Amino acid sequence: MHSILEILASEGRCTAEEIALRLGMDANAVEARIREYERNHVILGYHAVVNWHKADDQRLFAFIEVKASPERGLGFDRLAEHIAGFPEVHSVHLVSGTHDLNVVIQGRDFREVALFVAEKLAPLEQVQSTATSFVLKSYKVEGQLINTEGEDHRLAVTP
Amino acid sequence: MTTPRRPRIARNIADLPPSGIREFFDLVSTLENVISLGVGEPDFATPWHICDEVYDSLRRGRTQYTSNLGMIDLRREISRVLATRYGAEYDPENQIIVTVGVSEGLDVALRAVLNPGDEVIVPDPSFVAYGPSVKLAGGVAVPAPMTEADAFKLRPDVVRSRITDRTRALLIGFPNNPTGSVMTREELAEIARIAEEFDLLVLSDEIYDRLTYEGEHTCFATLPGMAERTILLNGFSKSYAMTGWRIGYACAPRDIIAAMVAIHSYTMMSAPTPAQIAATQALRHGEPDVERMRSQYDQRRRFLVQGLRDIGLGCFEPLGAFYVFPNITSTGLDSQTFARRLVQEEGVAVVPGPVFGASGEGYVRATYATSMDNLKEALTRLARFLGKRGTPY
Numbered sequence: 001m002h003s004i005l006e007i008l009a010s011e012g013r014c015t016a017e018e019i020a021l022r023l024g025m026d027a028n029a030v031e032a033r034i035r036e037y038e039r040n041h042v043i044l045g046y047h048a049v050v051n052w053h054k055a056d057d058q059r060l061f062a063f064i065e066v067k068a069s070p071e072r073g074l075g076f077d078r079l080a081e082h083i084a085g086f087p088e089v090h091s092v093h094l095v096s097g098t099h100d101l102n103v104v105i106q107g108r109d110f111r112e113v114a115l116f117v118a119e120k121l122a123p124l125e126q127v128q129s130t131a132t133s134f135v136l137k138s139y140k141v142e143g144q145l146i147n148t149e150g151e152d153h154r155l156a157v158t159p
Numbered sequence: 160m161t162t163p164r165r166p167r168i169a170r171n172i173a174d175l176p177p178s179g180i181r182e183f184f185d186l187v188s189t190l191e192n193v194i195s196l197g198v199g200e201p202d203f204a205t206p207w208h209i210c211d212e213v214y215d216s217l218r219r220g221r222t223q224y225t226s227n228l229g230m231i232d233l234r235r236e237i238s239r240v241l242a243t244r245y246g247a248e249y250d251p252e253n254q255i256i257v258t259v260g261v262s263e264g265l266d267v268a269l270r271a272v273l274n275p276g277d278e279v280i281v282p283d284p285s286f287v288a289y290g291p292s293v294k295l296a297g298g299v300a301v302p303a304p305m306t307e308a309d310a311f312k313l314r315p316d317v318v319r320s321r322i323t324d325r326t327r328a329l330l331i332g333f334p335n336n337p338t339g340s341v342m343t344r345e346e347l348a349e350i351a352r353i354a355e356e357f358d359l360l361v362l363s364d365e366i367y368d369r370l371t372y373e374g375e376h377t378c379f380a381t382l383p384g385m386a387e388r389t390i391l392l393n394g395f396s397k398s399y400a401m402t403g404w405r406i407g408y409a410c411a412p413r414d415i416i417a418a419m420v421a422i423h424s425y426t427m428m429s430a431p432t433p434a435q436i437a438a439t440q441a442l443r444h445g446e447p448d449v450e451r452m453r454s455q456y457d458q459r460r461r462f463l464v465q466g467l468r469d470i471g472l473g474c475f476e477p478l479g480a481f482y483v484f485p486n487i488t489s490t491g492l493d494s495q496t497f498a499r500r501l502v503q504e505e506g507v508a509v510v511p512g513p514v515f516g517a518s519g520e521g522y523v524r525a526t527y528a529t530s531m532d533n534l535k536e537a538l539t540r541l542a543r544f545l546g547k548r549g550t551p552y
Contacts, residue, residue, distance in 0.1 A: 003454070011531070021465055022458035156508055157184040157197035159287045159336075 004033055005042070010143070012046040049142045059106060061090065061135040062113045064121065066101040067128040076100055079126045088116050099131070110134065175291055179514030186499065187508045194537045196525035197508040199336065201400040201481070203455075205437070206448040209399065212440040213433045221432060227424040228416075229257025229408070230435045236442040237408050245378035247391070249410045256419050257408050257430045257438070261366050261394045262288060263423075264409040265330075268362055268390045269296035271418035277327035279362075282313050283516030286336045286364065290516075293330065301326070304518040307475050307486060311340035315349040322357055329354060331379070332364035334371055337515045337524035338484040339460075339477020344377040351382040362390045366407070367480040369398035369449050372457045374478070380410070387412055397481075398449050399441040406434040456481050459527040463534055467525075470542040481528040484512065488521045490545065498523050505540040 007019050016034055020027035037043040052059050066083075070076055076094050080101055084092045090104040103121070107113035113134070122130050138146055166173065187193055228234060234251035241247040249255050258264035265288065273279070275297040281289045283302035293300040301321050305311045313331060329350065334341045342350075354361050363379035380389040394407025409419060429435075441448075463483055467474040473486040487497045494511035501523075502508045512519025527534060 007458075018462070022462050024461050152195075152202065154195075154198050154200055154202070155184065156187040156193060156195040157180055157510060158199040159178075159180050 004030060005037065008034070008043065008046075012048075049144050051138075051141070051146055053138070058109065060109055060113060061138075062105045062107070062117075063133045063135070064103040064105060064117060065099040065131040065133075066103055066121070067099045067130075068101060068124075068126045069128060070100075071126065076126075079124065082124065083121065086116070086120060088112075088120075171294065175294065178287060179511065180287055183498065183508075183510060183514070187502055190502060190506060193502060193506045193508050194529075194533050194540070195508040196527075196529060196533075196537055197510045198526050198528060200402040200528065201397060201452065202528045202530065203400040203452050205401050205404070206399065206441075206445060208444060209401070209437045209440045213437050216433060216436045221436065223432060225257075225429045225432055225435060227420050227429055228253075228255065229430055230432075230439065233257055233435050233439045233442070234408075236439055237410070240442050241378070241391075241410065245376075245381050247378050247380050247386070247410070250413075253413050254416055255408055255410050256416055256423060257406070257435055258394075258423065259407070259427055259430050260396060260405045261364055261392045261407040262292075262405075263427060263430075264392045264394070264407050264419075265289075265292050265362065265364065266296065267419045267422045267426075268392065268409055268411070268415070269293055269298060269330075270422055271415060272360055272390075273298040273327060276325060278323060278325040279328045279330050280318060280321050280326060281330045281516075282332070282335065284311075284335075284337055284512060284519035284522075285330075285515060286332055287514060289330050289332070289364075298327070299325070300330075302516055302518070304516075305335075305338070305340070306518065307522075311335060311338035311475065311484070312342050312346055313350060315353060318350060318353055322353075322359075326357060326359060328360040328362055330362040330364070332366070334367035334376075334477075334479025336367065336480055337482050337510065337512065337519065337522075338475065339480045339482045340475070341371060341374070341479040342377070343374065344382070347377050347379060348382050351379070351385050354388055355384050360388050360390065361385065362392060364392045366392070366394050366397050368393065370453055370456060370481060371479045372453075372460060376479075390415060395438050395441055398452075399438075399445050400448075400452065401434075401437060401441065404431075404434040404437055406430055406438045456527060459529075459531060459534060462531070463525070463527045463538075466534070466538040467541075470538065470545055472541075472545070482524050482526050484519075484522045484524055486521060487523055494520055494523055501541070501544055505544045507537045507540045507544070 003023055004019055007014050016031040017027045020030040068079055080092050083089055083103055088105050090106045093102045095102045105113050117130055117132055234255045237255050238249050238251040241249055269292055273296045277298045278301050279293045279298050280303050281300045283304050290300040303317050303321050305313055368376045380386045380391050390411040392409050396402040464474050464476055467485050474483055477483055494513055498509050498511040509523040509525045512522035
């Protein structure tokens with residue numbers, strides 16, 4: 001049954017009808033299954049994977065490594081959910097390794113991101129330290145290669 | 160200076176029929192904005208870990224000849240995979256030879272076993288190189304027609320009717336290019352019995368073995384009594400998206416492999432070393448890639464077959480390879496005209512069926528080894544070509 005999710009995860013615009021055809025299933029059954037995924041938040045949303053640079057949009061991404069103190073009984077959950085609430089925050093993950101939370105920030109420019117870290121993130125009580133890495137250039141985003149000028153190198157007709 | 164007075168090209172080469180693929184390619188190359196369903200290779204790039212392994216090998220200077228038979232590591236992997244997947248037992252020391260694609264394997268195998276004038280029964284339609292390869296090896300290809308009514312399978316009675324005193328071998332390839340037909344174990348067993356009865360060799364080209372969508376592929380050599388008379392040909396082009404690497408292999412009884420090595424060692428020396436390294440990596444770590452690509456092909460297969468039927472083209476259901484072979488007789492056009500007009504008027508390239516043998520008349524081959532977007536656009540154009548109002552997509 002994960003094949004429906006696999007298709008939608010890479011082709012969000014694929015219709016239930018087409019998925020049904022491709023998987024040899026009934027269209028109504030696929031439709032119902034997708035609704036169920038949406039209702040249960042297995043599917044959280046659909047969006048385009050955009051190459052902002054090419055769209056001449058100067059928006060900036062930064063990775064913030066956050067070291068923090070866990071709370072008794074809660075670990076990092078409350079802090080992480082608090083951070084996730086800010087609209088500037090693109091994603092938040094609890095990670096293993098030298099820091100605890102990995103926060104991805106999306107901002108209009110360096111200043112906006114720096115101010116967010118200085119004014120919103122760093123002052124949070126549990127936060128011990130932050131280290132900010134600005135994204136200078138992206139090569140692959142959400143499974144998509146940025147250089148997708150991948151023409152078909154095949155000859156037009158072959159045996 | 161004197162003008163040469165004798166024909167310069169050898170008679171058997173001058174007599175080779177021109178490749179229909181070539182002619183059609185030349186036509187398509189003059190047009191723009193063509194969606195090609197005429198391609199006989201995967202639209203995926205070779206999995207990255209395979210390329211990466213080869214980069215690393217080049218950095219380490221592994222650029223020398225290998226054994227004539229091919230790298231022993233690769234032959235061991237081939238042996239392991241055939242044993243675990245099909246229960247086919249081949250000794251990597253002397254029953255496996257690594258070739259430059261199935262094309263070379265086929266050529267060397269035919270030259271190793273045919274005496275001048277020996278006949279080889281070849282399914283019709285089938286891969287374009289079968290007939291010419293037989294001819295170049297001094298043999299005579301005898302077509303055994305397959306029809307849509309028989310799901311493009313080789314019928315035992317048709318095979319029997321083609322056997323003469325000169326028949327030396329059968330050359331089969333299932334899943335079949337161009338039809339996508341497959342034969343079950345029981346059906347192949349009947350062919351095997353004929354081989355036994357008339358003491359024939361069987362060259363089995365199983366290049367599409369991993370692209371079988373329902374049921375399991377039967378490795379011909381595993382049928383009763385067939386290990387002794389089968390030359391199994393396979394390669395990496397289709398399963399692992401490695402067409403340009405030109406790498407394949409042949410497995411057969413020792414005496415036949417020895418004969419093949421004798422030819423191969425003088426004409427090829429050894430298959431390219433980087434390609435052998437790539438193939439080894441593919442067999443060791445490429446299984447998830449095969450599954451990923453097969454699942455994509457399978458989805459597109461269902462989509463294209465239904466799409467063709469929806470716009471009024473009858474289409475036999477292919478169960479293997481990555482082709483559909485729709486019946487275009489309802490259009491009143493012959494295959495060549497259909498294909499030529501389709502590409503000229505709507506910019507969709509398909510291959511006329513007769514390129515693959517006389518029994519291909521009335522059909523065209525279209526591949527689904529292309530993106531879903533291309534398939535959708537091709538169906539839209541095809542529907543327009545067929546003069547239908549509106550399209551299902």
